[in-house]
Amino acid sequence: MPKKKIQPLNEVKPLRESLLTPRPISEDEKIFLPSLRPRKFAEFIGQREIVERLKIFISAAQKRSESLDHSLLLGPPGLGKTTLATVISAEMGVQIRITSGPVLTRPGDVAALLSGLKAGDVLFIDEIHRLGKSVEEILYPAMEDYHFDVLIGKGPTARSLRMKVPPFTLIGATTREGDVAAPLRSRFGVILRIDYYSNDELTELIHSVSKRLNFPIMKDAALEISRRARGTPRVAIRLFKRMRDIAQVESRPSVDLDVVEKGMEMLKIDRLGLDYIDRGFIARTSRGRIATQKGFEYLGLKPHQQKNLANQPRLFEQ
Numbered sequence: 377m378p379k380k381k382i383q384p385l386n387e388v389k390p391l392r393e394s395l396l397t398p399r400p401i402s403e404d405e406k407i408f409l410p411s412l413r414p415r416k417f418a419e420f421i422g423q424r425e426i427v428e429r430l431k432i433f434i435s436a437a438q439k440r441s442e443s444l445d446h447s448l449l450l451g452p453p454g455l456g457k458t459t460l461a462t463v464i465s466a467e468m469g470v471q472i473r474i475t476s477g478p479v480l481t482r483p484g485d486v487a488a489l490l491s492g493l494k495a496g497d498v499l500f501i502d503e504i505h506r507l508g509k510s511v512e513e514i515l516y517p518a519m520e521d522y523h524f525d526v527l528i529g530k531g532p533t534a535r536s537l538r539m540k541v542p543p544f545t546l547i548g549a550t551t552r553e554g555d556v557a558a559p560l561r562s563r564f565g566v567i568l569r570i571d572y573y574s575n576d577e578l579t580e581l582i583h584s585v586s587k588r589l590n591f592p593i594m595k596d597a598a599l600e601i602s603r604r605a606r607g608t609p610r611v612a613i614r615l616f617k618r619m620r621d622i623a624q625v626e627s628r629p630s631v632d633l634d635v636v637e638k639g640m641e642m643l644k645i646d647r648l649g650l651d652y653i654d655r656g657f658i659a660r661t662s663r664g665r666i667a668t669q670k671g672f673e674y675l676g677l678k679p680h681q682q683k684n685l686a687n688q689p690r691l692f693e694q
């Protein structure tokens with residue numbers, strides 16, 4: 377049998393480019409695509425309680441010259457989990473590596489990521505509930521004791537090598553809190569739940585995006601967009617951009633209420649901010665609107681819960 381080549385320690389597979397989402401931004405992109413992501417807490421809108429807590433944790437960690445505790449960010453998509461991780465790393469003055477659960481398929485992927493970290497760095501794993509078991513098992517000792525074991529070779533010649541990791545901060549984000557494995561969850565020192573934004577906060581966000589993109593918006597128009605953005609910054613930004621398209625095509629100097637009314641009608645977004653795809657998740661019944669089977673699946677609820685809900689006696693009949 378041919379002898380298996382043992383992979384030396386310093387030859388852990390080089391990081392695949394696709395594992396990390398960020399890449400150097402070209403000069404062209406810098407000119408045409410100003411970043412809309414806040415870089416510091418001062419630019420981060422809303423979530424006051426979370427921000428205040430993080431500021432305390434960060435300044436305490438800095439005073440002790442330690443890395444920040446591993447943190448888990450919970451909340452629906454588009455509410456600013458990635459943004460918050462970026463802000464944390466900027467405030468800590470460290471680098472951030474951004475990746476996500478579904479792309480970290482092999483233990484070697486995590487091993488390569490971990491060995492590339494410098495002291496204090498932030499490793500951000502989006503959709504952390506989608507990590508595989510073997511990948512999670514590498515992460516556990518890395519999070520707790522800053523080392524991990526890699527298995528080298530196969531069969532009787534296989535041996536385990538222990539590798540050290542500098543103290544780092546793992547920031548995990550998930551839209552599905554219930555799917556995070558208990559042993560993983562328990563290794564996070566800080567757990568933060570990001571909530572939907574108020575209309576006022578979204579209005580503030582829209583005005584700041586309008587300034588950054590250098591295209592004005594009227595106050596009432598910004599408020600109307602925020603009302604239809606379902607409490608979600610990503611939706612608010614996307615809607616503002618579409619309204620700007622319409623204003624520009626019509627050679628208007630700003631986004632006004634008329635543009636918004638027209639634009640929402642064009643995009644078929646109703647006053648609750650639901651578009652036709654959302655409405656496909658909802659059925660009109662004699663008891664009002666209820667979620668369809670697809671709607672339940674989208675929300676990550678088991679279909680049988682739908683039946684239970686439908687059969688539930690109503691406490692207060694009107």
Ligand code: ADP
Binds near residue numbers: 610
């Ligand atoms: P998530 O990771 O939760 O899906 P992101 O961090 O990608 O959400 O945020 C979506 C968009 O909304 C980004 O473009 C970001 O700039 C913007 N955004 C989110 N939260 C805020 C906030 N609190 N202040 C300003 N902009 C925000």
